[in-house]
Amino acid sequence: MRKRCGAAALAVALGVLLGGCGAGKNENYSAGMEAVAALEYDNAIALFAAAREAGENERLISRGEGLAYMGKTMYAEAAQAFETALSFSDGRVNNMDYDINYYLATAYYKQGELNKAIDVYNAIIALKGEEKDAYYLRGVIYAEQGNLDMAKADFDKLVSIDKNDYDKLINIYGVLDENGYKETGQQYLQTAMDAGTKGMTNYEKGRICYYLEDYENARTYLEKAREEGGYEAALFLGKTYEILGDVNYAISVYNSYLENEEPNARMLNQLGLCKMRAEDYAGALTAFQSAINIEDNGMMQTLKMNEIVAYERLGQYEEAASRMSSYLSSYPDDEAAKREYEFLKTR
Numbered sequence: 001m002r003k004r005c006g007a008a009a010l011a012v013a014l015g016v017l018l019g020g021c022g023a024g025k026n027e028n029y030s031a032g033m034e035a036v037a038a039l040e041y042d043n044a045i046a047l048f049a050a051a052r053e054a055g056e057n058e059r060l061i062s063r064g065e066g067l068a069y070m071g072k073t074m075y076a077e078a079a080q081a082f083e084t085a086l087s088f089s090d091g092r093v094n095n096m097d098y099d100i101n102y103y104l105a106t107a108y109y110k111q112g113e114l115n116k117a118i119d120v121y122n123a124i125i126a127l128k129g130e131e132k133d134a135y136y137l138r139g140v141i142y143a144e145q146g147n148l149d150m151a152k153a154d155f156d157k158l159v160s161i162d163k164n165d166y167d168k169l170i171n172i173y174g175v176l177d178e179n180g181y182k183e184t185g186q187q188y189l190q191t192a193m194d195a196g197t198k199g200m201t202n203y204e205k206g207r208i209c210y211y212l213e214d215y216e217n218a219r220t221y222l223e224k225a226r227e228e229g230g231y232e233a234a235l236f237l238g239k240t241y242e243i244l245g246d247v248n249y250a251i252s253v254y255n256s257y258l259e260n261e262e263p264n265a266r267m268l269n270q271l272g273l274c275k276m277r278a279e280d281y282a283g284a285l286t287a288f289q290s291a292i293n294i295e296d297n298g299m300m301q302t303l304k305m306n307e308i309v310a311y312e313r314l315g316q317y318e319e320a321a322s323r324m325s326s327y328l329s330s331y332p333d334d335e336a337a338k339r340e341y342e343f344l345k346t347r
Contacts, residue, residue, distance in 0.1 A: 026056045032064050036071060039330050044068040059088035063100055066107065073333035075111035079104060093127060105137065110333075114141050132158050136168060143179045151176070155188065166192065166204045173211055186212055201225065203233045206240075215240050231257060231264050238270060247278050263290065265297035272306060276313065285310040301331050308340075317347035 028051035035044035045068050051061050066081035082104035089097055105120035121138040124131055139154030155172045162168070169188050176185030189208045197205050206221030218240050225233035234257040241250035254271040258264065272287035288307040291297055304327050311320035321344035328337055 026051065026060060028054055029056050029060050029064060032061075032068070036064065036067050039071060041068045041071040044071075059085050059096070062088070063096075063103070066100075066103055070103070070107060070110070073110070075107045079107040079111070079113075082107060098124060098128070098131075102133070102137075109141065114145060117141060130161050132161055132165070132168065135161075136171065139172070140175050143175050143181065146179075148181055148184065151181075152184070159188070163192070163195070164199065166200070166208065170207065170211060202228060203230065203236075206233065207236055210236055210240055215244055219244070226253075231261065231267055235267055235270055238274070242274055242277070247274060250274050251278070263294050265291040265294045265299055265303065268294075269299065269303055269306065272310070276310065281310050281313040285314065301327075301334075304330075305334075305337065312344070317344055320344050321347070 028047050032044045032047035032051060035041070035047055045065060048061050048065050048068065051064075052058065062081050062085035066078045066085065069075070069078035069081055082100050085100050086097070086104070101120050101124055105117040108114070108117040108120065118138055118141055121134045121141075124134040125138075128134070135154045135158045139151045139158070142148075142151035142154065158165075158168060158172070169192055172188050173185035176182065176188075189212050193205075193208060193212070200208075202221045203225035206218045206225055209215070209218035209221060219237065222233050222237035222240060226237055234253055238250040238253035241247075241253060251271065251274050254267055254274065257267055258271070268287045268291035272284040272291070275281075275284040275287060285307065288303055288310055292300065292303045292307065297303065304323070308320050308323050308327060311317075311323065321341065324337060324341045324344055328334065328341060331337065
């Protein structure tokens with residue numbers, strides 16, 4: 001950012017009104033958001049400019065521009081757009097204000113402005129003291145900064161708000177593990193187990209045991225959970241068998257689910273990864289591509305990268321390089337992919 005913003009969310013908190021919203025049906029804006037969803041960011045920006053010219057809703061336009069710039073990894077421009085969107089607040093804090101502030105904090109985070117992101121989360125918490133996501137995301141930043149005490153304070157607050165949010169507990173474990181505090185992360189999970197599992201589902205118990213590396217109990221709980229239905233239990237059961245060294249049975253777990261249920265991108269991706277471990281690269285490629293063909297699969301970047309790796313393992317370097325070029329046009333901030341592309345071009 002070219003200027004120090006402090007907590008941009010204060011514009012909302014103080015009720016500053018710097019502009020108004022245009023009238024109309026917001027047709028160009030809607031088309032722009034469709035372009036964002038399709039990863040057509042330049043087209044989206046052009047449509048948002050047309051929306052502004054047509055007098056459509058300025059606040060929505062600025063928010064949309066922020067999302068498009070985020071997609072282009074132009075985080076400073078994204079932050080400016082989100083700040084502009086906030087400037088059109090009428091001073092009455094609503095869900096849109098929180099939505100924009102979360103995006104603003106993400107833009108700061110992505111460009112390495114961690115203290116600015118913290119400022120935004122501080123402002124959110126000042127306005128909404130029980131906002132779990134703000135505590136969690138601020139804790140993530142503190143953990144990345146090596147400030148374990150501050151991270152734990154935020155994570156402890158989150159747990160105090162909802163001790164039965166086991167998804168968040170596992171996310172906390174993941175963040176702490178990634179930043180070198182695995183034992184501290186496991187303490188959160190163990191505390192939950194020690195508090196009693198009567199209110200937990202078999203899936204929740206199995207997943208927590210999985211992250212506690214208690215794989216035998218994880219398998220027991222997840223086998224029961226698989227009988228109760230849901231792809232998540234089958235997914236973690238297969239991953240447990242992978243860790244226990246039974247790759248073939250893991251593959252059978254994934255295939256059994258896929259044969260009897262609707263196509264599932266996460267299951268297909270894990271099947272592909274498992275087949276990669278078994279050195280069945282052609283089978284892995286088929287699994288990844290089947291997942292890619294699922295509309296709105298929610299993990300396209302991961303799938304496309306795994307597809308490229310499968311082509312590499314098959315020795316099809318020209319095809320891998322071609323797909324990597326396309327990948328980087330959609331995800332230009334992947335530095336590891338850029339380095340891999342340079343390697344592929346030499347093969």
